[in-house]
Amino acid sequence: DAGVTQSPTHLIKTRGQHVTLRCSPISGHKSVSWYQQVLGQGPQFIFQYYEKEERGRGNFPDRFSARQFPNYSSELNVNALLLGDSALYLCASSLEDDQPQHFGDGTRLSIL
């Protein structure tokens, strides 16, 4: 079975632009969470979606938004990119919202 898939794998943007990152969960998984990981730190929670509804939001500005589609795939959008948004963005899926989460390979976002 395919794991969590994320696209693109790498992305280079400039300050002020916006970006859309995509995630397809493991088949049958209804919950998708997004995390941001900067070098040397553990992942930081951004959002969780379950059955297309937002279940949780981390301490990130309103420039960050997300949604989940009827097929349980998800998008993370970031507007007005800042240099500090450079990070590895990880998507994780789980069967239910309190079950173990499995991560995709991530999208490495670089802001110039």
Added chain:
Amino acid sequence: QKEVEQNSGPLSVPEGAIASLNCTYSDRGSQSFFWYRQYSGKSPELIMFIYSNGDKEDGRFTAQLNKASQYVSLLIRDSQPSDSATYLCAVNPSSSNTGKLIFGQGTTLQVKP
């Protein structure tokens, strides 16, 4: 006080030894605890989860949970050079009512041949 704390290391052990990785958490009501392994340049990989006090074993890995002491650990027996990675402790806090995970900064493990 950080919500989830780990010693960043590096923790260096010889091949074949037991590696002991530790994690403390601040939310006493936390119910779910996870260990992830992350190789350099890769994404985290789930290796163990534990919900109840005590030990849980899976192959060479043992997770230990002590809720009274707010302490969770991971033991790796017969450590191999391929175990060299960063190990992330993650906790689902009781206040979240979601699947939100709070991660420690990770402990780097080096297994020397």
